[in-house]
Amino acid sequence: MNGLTMDFPLTVSAIVRRCDALFRHKAVTSRLPDRRIVRHTYGEIIDRSRRLAVALRRLGVMPGDRVATLGWNHHQHLEAYFAIPTIGAVLHTLNLRLHPDDLASIAHDAGDTVVLADESLLPLLACFRSRTAIGRVIVMARTGGQIGDAADYEELIARDDSSDHVPMDNAENAAAAICYTSGTTGSPKGVVYSHRAIVLHSLVCGMTDGLGVCERDTIMPVVSMFHVNAWGLPFAALMTGANLVLPGPCLDAASILELCQQERVTCAAGVPTVWLGVLATLDAAPGAYDLSRLRRIFIGGAAAPAALIQALEERHGVRVVHAWGMTESAPLGSVCWVTSDLDEALPEQQLAHRATQGFPVPLVEFRARSEQGLVPWDGISMGELEMRGAWVAKAYYGGQGEDRFADDGWFKTGDIVTISPRGAIEIRDRSKDVVKSGGEWISSVALECSLMGHPAVAEAAVVAVPHAKWGERPLAVVVMKSGCCVTEQELIAYLEPGFVRWWLPDAVVFVDEIPRTAAGKFRKTALRDRFRTHYGVT
């Protein structure tokens, strides 16, 4: 016996219809690459997006075609987010921080035929376009330079033909967007999001125990629109009517703080390294920014040190909420809210909880597996996190990476976690980064987060280095804060109270900077290569 419920497909068009009906007056503020601030209403964004949709159809884009973007966070990029899926095409956000060779193979693999690129990124595009099937270039964020045979975005949408736009009646399982993994592990692989995945993900972003995105919010995704669709926030914002602030390429701490204050941002989101920079700027000039509207910052993409969470909150009154996700999960997997059972807990217990990645959101399920099978939820046993859920990938585009899926279909995240008795996960490592010493696992992330709590440490990464006796031993790679001084012995002594003896790094090396991935995370593979022989194994 079937339910008698309307067939209401969960599509990006449904999100646009809602925003068009209820939120045309709400605001999108963009900082362009030339630092200009431009303002639009959602009504304008939607109308312009419809004209872009008509223009793309006119250019021959057909349902199922992949249309790439190569741009910073701004309103034209946002318009592309909605124009492309609503004509049945597939939005492919290229990561402008990747090497041109990677971009060439990604755009080739995806079969992109059209790209919308920022004018400032045309030189980058020129480095790889010839190795792809990209036949047309549309130039966004233009300042008036030469664009050759490319089309100007504004000219393209100048004709007022948005009434010609008939949104595709997409099936909810049709592809809406494709993102490639950032390649921290292995070569980039395409993750294809269905319309349904995006809508369900947006609903959960709007849940009080999700990200709580609501009409009263002004959301600033500091995370790039080419990283898992800016964590899905643009879709959630249009669905709920939250204002959007798009910071363009100006991601330095001062620019971010200035936008937060000026635009009365209530919610911002980005990777830990961004907020480490923000913290340093705030510490240098306490009280210089009015952040009273900022109700919460979501930190994800890598583990945030407890010291960062505590400092932003206690010294600057900014609430930090830890979240966890992956390209393969669109990305939201878990959020660390303080649950009611911790109301009476000591502040340090609450902080310890908040430094974990928290609980799976609705429609996402977790389990963890070691070589001995599923690990108990005891907060101690480590295993690789596996997940399933309503917006989790079931395969990669083209069928690569089959080994990332368990026999029963669960996705193997590659993250080594513990799961608390209540179900909160704590990322202890990437499976490739965990230090395997004498048959036991040492969490490089736990050591890093602790080191970054030392007042003289700006950044710290811990990597596994081959060792004759133990197989591998941890090595700490540390960047000192400018003007500070600390010794190897002092740092080891600083770690001692928090860890069993055999977890402590055998050595600390000081460097000027830690190499970063395109997503702003530590590139530990580079460190491992550099220090491979540090413990004498060649």
Next chain:
Amino acid sequence: MNGLTMDFPLTVSAIVRRCDALFRHKAVTSRLPDRRIVRHTYGEIIDRSRRLAVALRRLGVMPGDRVATLGWNHHQHLEAYFAIPTIGAVLHTLNLRLHPDDLASIAHDAGDTVVLADESLLPLLACFRSRTAIGRVIVMARTGGQIGDAADYEELIARDDSSDHVPMDNAENAAAAICYTSGTTGSPKGVVYSHRAIVLHSLVCGMTDGLGVCERDTIMPVVSMFHVNAWGLPFAALMTGANLVLPGPCLDAASILELCQQERVTCAAGVPTVWLGVLATLDAAPGAYDLSRLRRIFIGGAAAPAALIQALEERHGVRVVHAWGMTESAPLGSVCWVTSDLDEALPEQQLAHRATQGFPVPLVEFRARSEQGLVPWDGISMGELEMRGAWVAKAYYGGQGEDRFADDGWFKTGDIVTISPRGAIEIRDRSKDVVKSGGEWISSVALECSLMGHPAVAEAAVVAVPHAKWGERPLAVVVMKSGCCVTEQELIAYLEPGFVRWWLPDAVVFVDEIPRTAAGKFRKTALRDRFRTHYGVT
């Protein structure tokens, strides 16, 4: 091109799995018909629910079978909510306030074969069971009386065989529950909710701009579990981990207030008549109850007078949020949050907004139609509200009521509304209750809500009475507060500033009480019959 997203069916089993993994420690508090308070954890509820599922299978219940309940709000009823759908059967909550003849035809129409009934309701069951296909009776909330050939609920689930429970891998479009409309218009008709409808509805209940249900909540559905599944709150509570307080049959104001205080309820929900009673009790003993935990009350099922919203808030510090829905929409259709554009508005403007039914929630869409076609969103033009959405009925069980669906599939709600330029609906009437005077419509609801703001008026209903010249004219039927006195002329004069002259009732009659439907709403058909000739037309 399809998305590559996992097949993760949206089912009641997915809700239970989540609660089982994360919220086994959270609490369900029930008041039984004999006023005893009993407490369970969700872990206990889920285990007991699984045993009930196994027992129902043992009794021969097959996928697709309808299993009825006839009970108040308590933990056993809650267990049935989850046991029945997870074995693929269909939960049918019978409305114990209906006449036995109606219950007979409803249970017959649904094809119920098993019923779980409260012991106190066995006499009611005896009045109609012989006219149905109900072959088995399971007795809930038992106090030790004789139950004849019926089975005792606790004996049935005593055997610890919950490990035998293999939840059905239901398709998400399978039927999970059936509710009959309360019959305010026409004969009761069955609405069949799919698993998918229930899950999507629960997600939106958890949205900040939905009902905001979250882990930190303690939810008390004062609305009965036989009214649209207690507005879906039990499903939302298990999904989010909110505690539940189930008040049983003790729905008097003192009992409700006592539970709110004792159990630290953060969120309660019910029809306006319940809260009118609560207000009177609070007014009679200001400060007698500590309601500091109560963050919000949802009022729905009928329009709440602005005076009620204002009084509960200003005199007793209880935030009231207006919501609107129907059996046909599971029920959530709209919620009236104060949007950011009203932050700077005057208190009376905010209150006027809050007395409307607000904005459609995500995945629900509204339009309104008069005889001239779709009405403009101007806040003035009245039309019948039509809706579509991801949990809205596409048909009634058995195919009755086809005339309630527009040619393009939208559901005709039968509610006469205006829609503001921002998209907020205001219920002006049921289409059968609107007063058609000289070709124009007069909102009986607007007149009633205004009359109920008069200090001497306890309740007021306005009905259309046949009139020789104008076709119909409004008549006000008023119940005075005890100890108060007011005249017809005073009430008409009280209305005058707020309405155009021709909207004013031609007469006011005073009565001792206004007849109610089974859902606690005014039974206006009875009033119309009684006063049909009041203006001289026979």
